[in-house]
Amino acid sequence: MISAEQLERYRQDGFIIAHGLFSQEEARKYIEHFMAMRAAGRYPGDFEGVDPASSDPLKQYPRMIHMHRWDETSLKWMLDARLNEWMAALLGSEPYAVQTMLYFKPPGARGQALHQDQFYLRVEPGTCMAAWMALDRCDEENGCMRAVPGSHNLPVLCTQPADTRVSFTDITVPVPESLPAVPVLMDPGDVLFFNGSVIHGSYPNTSAGRFRRALIGHYIVGEAEKVAQYYHPVLRMDGTEIPLGTSQGGGPCGVWTHENGQPAVRLIEPAAAAAGPEHE
Numbered sequence: 001m002i003s004a005e006q007l008e009r010y011r012q013d014g015f016i017i018a019h020g021l022f023s024q025e026e027a028r029k030y031i032e033h034f035m036a037m038r039a040a041g042r043y044p045g046d047f048e049g050v051d052p053a054s055s056d057p058l059k060q061y062p063r064m065i066h067m068h069r070w071d072e073t074s075l076k077w078m079l080d081a082r083l084n085e086w087m088a089a090l091l092g093s094e095p096y097a098v099q100t101m102l103y104f105k106p107p108g109a110r111g112q113a114l115h116q117d118q119f120y121l122r123v124e125p126g127t128c129m130a131a132w133m134a135l136d137r138c139d140e141e142n143g144c145m146r147a148v149p150g151s152h153n154l155p156v157l158c159t160q161p162a163d164t165r166v167s168f169t170d171i172t173v174p175v176p177e178s179l180p181a182v183p184v185l186m187d188p189g190d191v192l193f194f195n196g197s198v199i200h201g202s203y204p205n206t207s208a209g210r211f212r213r214a215l216i217g218h219y220i221v222g223e224a225e226k227v228a229q230y231y232h233p234v235l236r237m238d239g240t241e242i243p244l245g246t247s248q249g250g251g252p253c254g255v256w257t258h259e260n261g262q263p264a265v266r267l268i269e270p271a272a273a274a275a276g277p278e279h280e
């Protein structure tokens with residue numbers, strides 16, 4: 001169960017690791033399951049964000065998206081009571097489940113540039129929540145997650161082109177030097193929870209032979225009325241479907257400025273900001 005200290009940490013940073021929420025043995029079984037599935041064939045969404053003409057290691061191990069729509073193991077994991085209990089404690093009520101993803105991140109693979117999930121999910125009202133479970137030990141060498149503490153109350157920021165030599169996605173959000181994205185070190189079975197405003201991403205896997213596999217669920221707050229089209233159908237945590245509306249992209253986005261010598265964010269109209277893709 002989540003402690004008062006962990007809740008306070010989440011309130012301050014916008015993210016928290018539930019250490020050992022799943023066992024190392026469970027993580028090992030998920031690795032076996034998804035590696036076998038990856039080897040067995042192709043799935044919808046495989047090559048989104050990956051140039052199939054390149055020699056990118058991600059071409060051999062593209063991430064999987066929305067597996068819960070066709071894989072029972074993924075569906076069961078997404079709705080697992082342990083994830084629900086943590087998110088209900090962090091959010092104040094049970095979330096709805098909208099997405100699963102499996103990142104293989106083999107040695108040599110690029111990372112994913114810093115971004116905010118709410119840019120893609122467009123939850124209204126409220127925000128989204130990620131449950132990011134490490135299947136391998138994740139550290140700086142194999143491109144662990146990075147997150148900016150305290151970014152959880154920011155609005156959706158305006159995006160910029162990313163450096164695609166180190167990121168397989170092509171947009172990013174800038175962060176002031178005084179707000180570094182800190183490495184999030186995790187062991188197999190640990191779950192990182194973070195809300196939709198938290199600026200996060202990862203650098204390349206520079207290890208010689210270590211994968212950095214992660215099983216990821218995206219959820220939305222229980223009071224939400226709308227989410228972007230790509231994330232429908234929306235499921236309650238008992239697996240039943242709940243009809244929600246569809247949100248549209250656009251609207252003002254934030255740019256960094258300074259107030260009293262501290263970084264602050266000012267909202268500008270979307271015409272002045274770069275357009276982005278419709279989903280992650």
Ligand SMILES: O=C(O)CCC(=O)C(=O)O
Binds near residue numbers: 145216
């Ligand atoms: O695993 C990563 O490197 C990034 C994952 C991510 O950005 C996400 O789950 O939203």
